[in-house]
Every structure is written in structure tokens, then in C-alpha cells.
Amino acid sequence: MFAKLPFRTGTTSSAIWQGFAGSVMLLLGSLGVGWLASSSVLIRTPLFILARTTPAAVICATVLLCLGALLMFRAWLRLSQHLSGWNDDAGPVLRKALILWVAPMMLTLPLFSRDAYAYIGQGRLMQQDLDPYTNGISALNNYFLLGPDTLWTEAPTPYGPLWLWLEHLAVLIPANSPEIALIPFRLASLAGVVLLAIYVPKLAARHGFNPHRALWLAVLNPVTLMNFIASVHNDSLMMGLVVAGLYYASTKRAVVGILFVTASIAIKPITLIALPFVGLLWAGSRAGWVRKFALWAATLGISMAVMGAMGAVNGLGFGWLAALQTPGTIWHWYAPVGIGSVSLGSLVDWLGGDGTPIADGIQKVAQVISILIVMALAFVKIRLGPSGGLGADLPEPQRYSHAVMRRMAWAFTAVVLLAPMIQPWYVVWLLAFFATTGIKDGWPLRTVFYLSAFFILIALTDQLSVFPWISMEVVRSIAVVVAVMGLLYLTLWDKKTSELFKRNKPDQHAFAVKS
Template identity: 40%
Template sequence: MRANPVSRNALRARSFLGQWPPTAWLIGGEEAAASHTARQGLLASIMIMLGSWGVGWLAMTPQSLLALNPVLLPLRTTTAGVVTCTVLLVLGALLLLRSWLRLSQRVGSWSARTTPLMRRTLLMWATPLMFTLPIFSRDVYSYLAQGRVLHAGLNPYEHGVSELPGWFMEGADGLWAESPSPYGPLFLVLAQLVWFLSGGIPEVAIAMFRALSLLGIALMLYCIPRLAKAFGSEPSWALWLCLLNPLTLLVFIPAAHNDALMIGLMLAGTLAGLRRKRLLCIVLLVAAIAVKPIAMVVLPFILLLPLRDTAALRDRFREWAIGGTAAAVLLIAGGAALGIGLGWIASALGAGAAVLQAAPVGLLGIGIGASAEALTGVEAARVTEIIYTLARAAAGGVLAWMLLRRAVGNPVLWAGYGLTLVVLTSSIIQPWYLLWLLPFYAVVHVYRGRVLVLVTTVFTVMVLLSMVGQLSVAQWIDAAAIHTIAVTVVTLYLIYVVFLDPNTTDFFDMRRRSQRWNAQHGWQRLRGLTPPRTSWAAEDIYEKDTT
């Protein structure tokens, strides 16, 4: 604890407010009383909900139920309303972040008794977020627009949402106007069904897409503790890291991203593979691929889980042949239902080119392309695409090396390594890509030290940047002033949480060594780890009963 006046005064204020009934239910309590922190997170979610009503994304179609709502209009059309909602939204996001951090301290120690607490807290924090207007991202409107494109008999992998009139008023981001869909055929069919059942009413459609996200969250809530028990990690810690962090909550519920469904299906397929239910494993993994094709990266790793021993390369090839054939049949059938065969995979993986190529590889490609054009006259776009292709080829080569090594590590952990590699070599990295990776690490090991500080910092930065940058402000209101207010609030609270708050500064301390733990090996320093000497086998499973 840092001995500074702000910290001391914060502790005195907490002690004072904790004595009075009106504030004691929210502030104070014993350090091990996690209920206080859970209630603070609930308050944060309510603040986010109320703030979203003024600066969240709202479709302006004639079908909208809320576009002219008399309760929302003053919040969205007056400077006072927008400022109030902006402050509520940003403070709510910061308080939710702090509540997540504090929750890990107040549980005392991670154990079986804290798993039900994580489930109850998730329910508390998620419920108000179900009633927000879309924040963090407005991709949910693009889902609806692409479902409409498919419903109109057009191919979403060839036609952008601008092919149909009224697309902009429906809330879709302009970058999808001419861009092909990056989603798989299963999700597009679901989006088409949402369009049909909702009658094009955006608020009804958002609720249905959130229901799909909740299905993904439910699958994660079921699978993560069972996988963690199987591999010797700590289920309650894995739930805290993967499902209760503010990035997960905001991306999966208010923004209703389909990543929740993809991750849930991937983990359900992983659990089925662990239980040696091969066909179910393949079906679930293929369903994940048919939501977002990036899930195909984990397929060859998870197909190894039913093997009793992975030492023999011929056994691996047998599983890949059987699983790959079954997956191909299912994927071809899915593509045939849309009339495009397997062409949707290349289209979907190559979609999103309109998004800023802001990842390290993306910036490197842009820089080299611009330099080459200036020096040689070669078109920059051509050079940039070569850089991106080389990065993808390098990632593919490393993945092949991992799979064909004499000694293969834990397939779940190595699936996480594979996904991490693909993300890092991508020309685009969105904030929610981190959520793809976390479960594959968390169900195998508990982490602490610099590596956890890095994850915490990334969560903090991504959440706050998105809160500040994704505000829907009416044209007649000074957007620059609103963003300045948001940035000011974020900066002041962030300085407090990172440097001054006596209870949270430790979460950003980079002096501790990076370590990981599971029940089989105890704590290990990450720097001292070496590749496995023996290939993974079913006998390495810590706890066989995962029912």
C-alpha cells in the first residue's frame, strides 16, 4: 500500500461511510466480504445501462420502438442529457473494472466455494446490461443488415449491406457498406432468422442477438469450470478471468457480439473431445467455424483430445483424417445451403479489409508498402498484401510445426498458443480478439505476476478507449466537448485506480515475476519453461470425472 495522502484519505472515507446504514451495504465491510464488491459492480452496470440510453447506438428507422421515445429524447438531444449520460457511462465502466479487480481480492482464496459466488456475481452484473442500447461496438446492426441481405436472396460474401435501401438508418457502420461478411454460414442463417422473426424492428433484433450471446455465455459457464477441474486449474479463477472481466461483459451483452457464441461452441467441442465424444466434438467445433471461421485454428489441436496418447504421428493423422473429413462434409453442406460451396471460408477470412489495419503486422505492411512505392514506384497496396500473405504463411508454418512435433503439449493450451500466434500475425486486431484466447489458457493454468498485469492493463486500455471513442452524439451537440469530458473523467479515475487507490495499485505492479500454476506442477516461472519432452497423453488429465 502506497503511503500518500490520497490513499490515506480514501481509507478514512471508506471506514467512515462503512459505519452508516445508507452506505454500508455498498462501501466498507470486512475485506473478505465479497458481497460489497458484487453490489458495487451491480451499481456500475446500472450506471452503464442509464448512460447508454443517452449515448448508445440507436437505429433511426421507422420500425424503431425507441427512436422517438419521450423518455430517451431529452437524454439524447440535449447537451445536459448527453453530458450526464457520458459521465454515467464512463464512470460505470471504470467502477465495473475496479469491482472486477477487487472481487479477486475479497474472495480471500480461490477454491470450490467461490465458484457459486462467481456465477451469482455474473448474473448480478449482466442483468442490467441486457437493457442497454448497444455500446462499445455497433456491429449488432451489421448482423441484422447482413441477415437482411441474405433474406433478400443476395450473397453476403459478394454484396455489402448497401445493396439494399435504408441500410444506414438501420444503424450499420459505413465500413460494411461494400465489405463482404466476415461471418460463417451458420451465423448468417441465424441473422436471417432474426431479421425475419423481428420484422426488422431493431430493438427486437438486438434482444434476439443478445439471446444468442447469452447462449454462448451459458456454454462457457458450463464448460470452463469442468475443463479447469480436468486440467488442474482453478475453476473459480478461470470464471473470474474469462467471464467477469469488463471487456467480456461489454462485448458479449451490450454489444451482443457473436464471438460469445463462437467461444461457447469451441469450449463445448473441447469438453466433448475430452470426454471422447468424437462426433459431438466435431459437430460443435464445425458449428463454431460456421459462426466465425477463425475457430478452424483450434480444430486440429482439439481433435487430439480423444487420443489416449499423442506420441505416434500416425495416430494424430488418423484423428485428423477422420475429423477433417467429417468437418469438410459438414462445412460443404453448410456452404451448399447458401449456394457457394466452400468459397465462403476464403471470403469470410479475407473480409474486413475496410477496417483500419492497426495491428503491428498491419502497420508494418502499410509502412513497407508506402516506402516501396516512394522508392520504386511499385503500388503500395500490392506490397502491403505481400507482407500480409507472408505473415499468414509464417503463422501457418509455425502451426504445422507445432502439430507435427514429436512431443505435442496439452492440446487445449496449444490451441491457445495457436490462436495467439494467428492473432499476433493478423493485420487487424480488435479488442475482443483477446477473449478468444483467455479460456484456453485459464482452464489449464492460473497465472500471476507480470503476465496477469499485462492482461489487466490491456483490459483497462481497451475498455476505456472504446468507451471514449464509441459515443453516439447528435450532430447539433458539440461532439469534441463530449469526448473531452469523457477523456477527462477517464484520465482522473484511471490515475486514481492505477497509482493512488490503496486497494488496486498492486494489480498494475510490473515488478512481480510471471508464473503459472496448476494442481499437477504447482507454481512455475514462465521464463524457465521449456517445450515438453514427452507427448501429451490422456493420463496427464488431472481429474477424469468432468461431469
């Protein structure tokens, strides 16, 4: 039972409605710069013609988009101040905020990413009996009309069989608009956020941390909602399923947990990383090496048996294994391995050599290192240590669950940081895992604030849909100016939010306080 701590109910409402207004602004902004397929009937309607072909309207949409995201960020920050006690009364407030902030986003055109249109193309491959693990979307006639990012049109799908079935289902919907085909993906993204809203607090409470604060931190975060709902990413369902599976595994319902995690792998196979840690949860804190290896084998066996059955049904077997490398074919300037490897390769090119093998080699070495780190985190014995540390008043199984989950969070961190490409939604994976194992006030929480601000900036200035005759340089420059100035205001000059970015004495509201 958590202690009752007061919060200012009169001010929570203003924060909730600020976030709702920001979400509505994202919806309105998406009409002008959200992604539309060339074959969409919407693009031929007067409203969309005006919003997307007139430079002034496109600029207005861009400004609306930026201001909406900034307003949501401010509302999220203000909620933490209004609910600083994180008592049980905070739960209904946070759930109300989640509903109101998500609802308008469910109606936006896809923002910040065209992956949702790639899902449609992959569904068409399934519909035409083409193997999506060996064929890119470019194998389809007039594939460009579907609206996918050309960067991925020749790449095989990196998704699992469960997601392929959903993609196939989406293209069977009788409608002449790609936006109608997006509905199953939107519902899947919503389902993922709902699962996170249920199981992130449960896991946090199990580990001795305040569940309401964890819900606010990981699920209501604008970076989460923008990337999972507005961008319609399947990472939402992947994360919801894996967090649910980890909860059941930590509460001694290992087989149920394995099935949930396997379902997550069948969305995106990256969550294979979670399997050895599920095996550790199943084995328990006092297991010897024989029991650990037996249950690791059982965990892998159950999971791969289910995946094999799915592969047998769709006739594609384990084709997804070969496609695991698909996301590693590009790099980002803010990914340390990406910028480091490409810079060194460019230097070799400048000196007259061939820098491509150098860059590729660095990326492969980084990948091997990440695998070794994951193995070390899974195999090195967990020592809970003497009482008096984190969660000292918790039973041993819960302290052990916390230690295993924390290691898993670091395992995913290693994989993300040592990849040449770090997408904004990859950071949401880490946020969810760390929130369930405790993010303290002070510098850890400020780090979350700064990273959230950074990836909001990346989203607002990266992928905007602008017709060729409208200057992308002008639109992006406006987005950069509005986003940067807005974030500087919130972090430096806003009297209400700037204090959150300053060094101060941490409190203990992250922890569950017993009455």
C-alpha cells in the same frame, strides 16, 4: 477435491453490488451514446430525444458510461482479493456476480460496436434471396436506415451458415424496430457466456487449475462482458461452442467435440484453427504419425461434411471460405502489423513511391507466417517431459490435453498478433484459452490486468454514437480524460486495487490444491 481456504464473505457483497451498479451505469449511458438505427421508433420518443440531442445529456451519458465501466473493472479486481483462496464457496459468489453484472447489460443499446445492426442487414439479404457472401448490405434499399457501420456495408459477410440462419430468423420477427430484431442476437450472446461459464472451469480443473479462478479471470472480466453482452457480438457464441467442443474432445468424446467446434465454425470460421488440435486430442499422447494423420483427416472430414450439409440446405455451399478475408481489410494503430505496414507504406509514399503494395505485401507475409506458426504448433511432436513439471501429479491424458490446448492458445495468439487489425474481443478469445491452461499469479496475471485496462480504454473512447451537431471531439475528449484518470487512479492511487498492479511474490492459488 479442493482445499477449503477462507475468504471474507462480508466484503464480497460490496464488490458484487459495485459491479452491478457499474452495469446499470452502462445501461443508462447507452441511452445517450449507444447505437440506434435511424429507423428505430425509440429515437422519436421524448426520453431518447432528450438523451441524444442535448449536449449536456450526451456528456452526462458519456461520463456515466466511463464511470460504469471503471466501477465494473474495480469490482472485478476486488473480487479476486476477497476470494483469494478460491475455495468451493467461491462458486456461488461468482455465479451471483455474473447474473447481476450481465442482467442490466442485456438491456443496453449496443455499445462500442455496430456489428449487431450489420447482422440485421445480412438477415435482410437472406430474406431477399441475395447471397450475403457476394453482396454487401449496400445491396439493400435504404440500407443506411438499418444502422450498420458504413465501413462494412459493401463487404461480404464473414460469418458461417448457422449465424446466417439466426440473422434470417431475426428479421422475420414481426416488429417495426431494429431493437426488437436484436433480441435473438442478445440471447445468442448470453448463451455463449453461459457456455463459457460452464466449460472454462471444467477445462481448467481438468488441467489442474482452480476452476473458480478461471471463471473469474475469463468470464467475469469486464472486457468479456462488455464485448460479448453490451456489444452483442457473435464471438460470444463462437467462443462458448468452441470451448465446449474442446472440453468434450479432451475427455475422449471426440465426435461430440467435433460437432461443437463445427457449430462454432458455422458462427465464425476463424475457429477452423481449433480443428487440428481437436484431432490431436482425439489421437492421444502416444499416437504415431499414421494415427494422427488418420484422425486429422477424420476430424476435418466430419466437420466439413456437416458444414457442407448446412451449405446445401441454405443453397450457399462453402461461400464462407471466400469471405474469410473480410475482417483483414482495415488496420488498427495498436496492432503491430497494422501500424508497421501502414507506416512503412506511408514512408514510401512520402519518398515518391507507391506504398500501398508495400503495406499489402507486409500484411500478406504476416498472414503466411501466422499460418506457418499454426501448422508448426499442430505438427511438431508434443513431448510431455519428465515428472515434476506442470501438473506432474495429473494422469498423462490430462497433461497431454493441457499441452495440446496450450499450443492451440499460442496458435490463436499468433493469428491475432500477426493480423493488421486486433479488435478488443479478439483478446477475449485468447483470455479464455489461456485461462483453461493456467495463468499464474505474478507478471502473467498483471499482464491480464494491464491488457484489460487498455481494452476498456479503447472501448470507451472508440465507437460512441453522437449526432453530427454535437462535437465528437468534445465528447471523445471527455471520455478519454475520465477513462484515463479513472484507470490511473485504480492502478496507482487506489489503496485497495493498486497493489494488484505492482510486482510482488506470486502465490499458487491458480492451481487446484488437493486436500
